[in-house]
Each structure stands twice: as C-alpha cells, then as structure tokens.
C-alpha cells in the first residue's frame with residue numbers, strides 16, 4: 502500500500518491492525534511535505550517534532566490495548582486561521598505573523614481526542630478573504646495540477662496539500678465557498694457543514710453569520726467520518742446547534758434510489774464555461790442513471806447572491822477585524838509614537854494587506870449612518886428572500902446540484918487587478934452560506950488542459966447525511982477522485 506495515497510479511513514485501519522505504525526505514517530507525510538512544499542507553498546508552518554510525539558503516543562496506546570479513536574494516527578493539516586495552543590496562527594497576515602495562541606480551537610480538541618495528528622498550518626488568503634489564495638501575505642499557493650494556476654481560495658493550502666498527497670485530511674473554513682472552491686480547483690472533496698454544526702471557537706472570525714469549518718479529503722467517506730468527529734454543540738460557541746450528530750459514515754449506503762435532485766437550470770447559465778457546463782450535465786446524468794430523479798427548480802433570488810454576500814461579509818468583517826489594533830494581538834507599528842490614534846492607524850496600515858483593507862473600508866461604509874438602510878439592511882432583506890427560495894425548493898427536492906465554480910482554475914495573476922471579476926467567481930458557493938445550508942464539492946471531471954472541475958451539491962439544513970449519501974453514490978459511480986496530479990507515479994511538482 503502506498504501510504505501517501507491512502508485515505509484517512511485506510512490509514513486508521515492499517516494502524517489499528519498493526520500493519521503500519523503511526524510514526525511511519527507521520528514520517529512519510531513529513532518527508533512528502535518537505536519535498537513538495539517548495540513548489541506548492543501550501544504550508545505556513547510544519548511542526549514535525551510535535552506530530553511525531555503524538556504519533557508515538559498513538560503507537561503506545563495501541564501497544565497497551567487502549568481503544569483507538571476514529572482518526573487514530575491520521576495526519577491532518579489545519580488552515581492557518583484555527584488556533585492550536587503554542588503553535589503560530591497567522592491567518593496569512595502580517596498583523597498576526599508572530600501570534601501564538603494560548604488555547605486550542607474546539608475542532609483541534611476534537612480531532613486530537615479522535616487520535617488525529619496535527620502536522621502543521623496551511624497557507625490561505627489573508628483572513629480567509631479571497632477565492633484564489635493570491636491574497637496571502639506569504640505568497641500564493643500553487644495548484645498541484647499546474648503550478649501556474651490558482652489552487653482556489655481561501656483554503657487553498659489545505660486543498661493543495663490533500664491533492665498533492667501531503668496529507669489525507671485537512672480542515673478549511675468556508676464563509677462564501679472557501680472549502681468548496683479550492684476543493685473543486687484541486688480535484689478533492691470539500692464539505693461545508695450547516696451553520697451551527699461545527700464550533701468556531703478558536704477560528705479567527707471573518708463574517709460570523711457565515712463562517713463554518715469543514716474537511717477537505719480525497720473521498721466522501723473520509724469527509725463523513727471527519728464530520729462526525731467535528732460536529733456537535735459546544736458551550737464555548739453559542740451559535741452551535743443542539744442537533745444530534747449521527748454517524749455520517751453509516752449513512753453512505755451507495756444508493757440514490759428515490760432521491761430527488763433539484764436542478765436550477767436558469768441560474769446555471771451565464772458565465773459558466775462550456776467545459777464546466779458539460780461536466781455538470783454529465784454528473785447529473787450519472788446520478789439519474791444511478792436511480793435519482795432530476796427536478797427543475799427555480800431560485801429567483803440567486804442572481805443577487807454575490808452582491809448580498811459582499812455587503813454582509815464586509816460589514817461583519819469590518820467589525821470582527823476591529824480587534825487587531827496593535828494593543829491586544831500581534832503586530833504593532835514601531836513608527837507611531839505620538840498618539841494612540843496614530844498607533845492604531847499605522848499598525849493597521851502596515852499589518853493588513855490590500856484586500857483586507859478594501860473589505861474593512863467597504864464594510865465600514867455600508868454600516869455607516871445614512872447607508873445602513875440602503876445597503877446593509879437591504880442585503881439582509883434579500884438574504885431572507887434567498888433563504889425562502891431554498892426552503893421552497895427543498896419542499897420538492899432532497900438536494901440541489903450546481904457547478905462549484907464557473908470556470909476551471911485560472912492562471913495566477915489573471916484576475917488580481919479586477920476584484921469584481923474575482924467576486925463573480927463565487928456565484929455558486931455563497932448562497933449556501935447566506936442560507937446556512939450544507940454544501941459539498943466532489944471532483945466531476947477535467948478540462949481539456951487537465952485541470953480539475955468540481956460538482957456541488959447542497960442539502961437541507963442539518964441533513965448532511967443525505968448530502969453525503971448522494972455525493973458518495975456519485976463518487977462510487979465515477980473514478981475522477983482516484984486521479985492524482987502528475988499521473989499514477991505521483992505528482993510532478995517541480996516547475
């Protein structure tokens with residue numbers, strides 16, 4: 502067995518069976534990261550010593566006959582906006598470049614309680630603001646399928662690391678698509694759970710009514726196992742729901758008999774590249790062939806999702822990022838000595854990158870007196886209408902299908918000078934966040950240039966079980982997820 506190609510589920514069962522040790526797995530992963538990361542720039546930090554220590558503990562537990570958790574010995578990478586005690590969290594921003602958190606995020610506690618081994622932190626767009634990973638203060642992540650292409654954002658490092666066989670599992674955060682988009686661009690699985698499913702305690706807040714944490718994996722089954730580990734109410738995050746957490750892996754029956762799939766034909770038109778459209782149509786046919794029924798649906802307000810999202814997320818970001826003021830966290834400008842106000846403003850000017858500043862300014866503007874009603878309040882009203890569109894659709898269907906991104910991954914630098922163009926690429930992902938619904942992206946084909954294309958399914962609130970079941974049935978009927986960048990010999994990562 503090639504350890505680096507193995508799924509999280511397989512790694513765990515090989516360790517439990519004693520056919521491989523957690524230390525061997527960890528060592529192979531650390532070697533792979535060391536050789537691949539120069540080309541990819543997917544990791545901001547790797548802590549090999551800590552990871553090997555944990556791996557030794559797992560091996561000792563096995564030797565002692567202690568029952569092992571559902572992710573025992575599985576190496577995991579975390580997007581660098583989640584806190585691990587004693588390990589730097591930078592959010593890929595200069596303002597937090599040296600910030601060492603004093604506590605663990607709830608997802609970190611849950612992963613480690615399940616036996617997972619955190620190997621490091623992945624590069625991302627600064628404060629998770631972006632769709633291409635070009636907004637990182639530490640340089641862009643490169644797509645393992647083509648190093649001149651974006652890996653998608655903002656969890657691009659996590660997606661690239663999973664695609665390039667550096668780790669079988671990584672966590673990302675998704676405010677408007679940041680798990681699903683990079684999953685699509687890198688040819689892996691990315692799951693955004695329902696709002697309230699997974700605790701955000703220890704996740705650096707971007708837009709609190711939209712943010713969710715979720716897994717990036719190479720199979721739907723791995724995403725299901727990981728969601729069962731991460732999900733559940735948390736006293737440290739009052740927005741978590743008291744919903745029971747099912748065994749999501751047990752929901753993967755392989756059958757879509759009787760499943761009704763909503764197809765918003767009128768919405769999936771403009772700006773969608775032909776090859777993406779063709780892959781989407783083929784994926785729908787595959788599901789129909791497997792026994793699902795396709796149902797045309799209407800989402801009349803979906804066309805407003807991008808403007809609504811960029812009003813809501815910038816408003817919330819402007820408030821959430823007010824805490825980075827040179828006093829409480831991270832960087833403080835050395836240049837400002839004369840007044841407190843100058844210290845604040847110099848610190849924020851030197852610490853934040855251009856996209857973060859753009860959003861703070863836009864968000865401050867839409868919340869200011871005189872503009873609040875015209876922009877922010879209006880956006881909230883349309884958000885409600887959009888949510889109603891989905892409520893109505895879900896009276897008739899079990900899942901809704903869309904492309905994940907309108908195009909395959911574009912070239913680095915291609916859209917950086919045109920933020921609006923960049924924002925429009927979020928058209929298919931932001932509505933899941935605005936409506937609070939779970940969404941998943943699975944690989945569904947490749948462009949003529951060999952670049953991955955993603956297929957997105959959205960589910961009812963808290964019905965990740967059905968969502969995962971359909972995604973898994975699709976995966977069983979196709980082989981896209983088995984391809985690795987660079988072919989069967991393994992990724993060729995040198996430019």
Ligand code: GLN
Pocket residue numbers: 629630631632654655674675676677678679680707814927
């Ligand atoms: N691309 C979206 C944005 O730039 C979504 C980011 C995210 O989900 N974190 O805001």
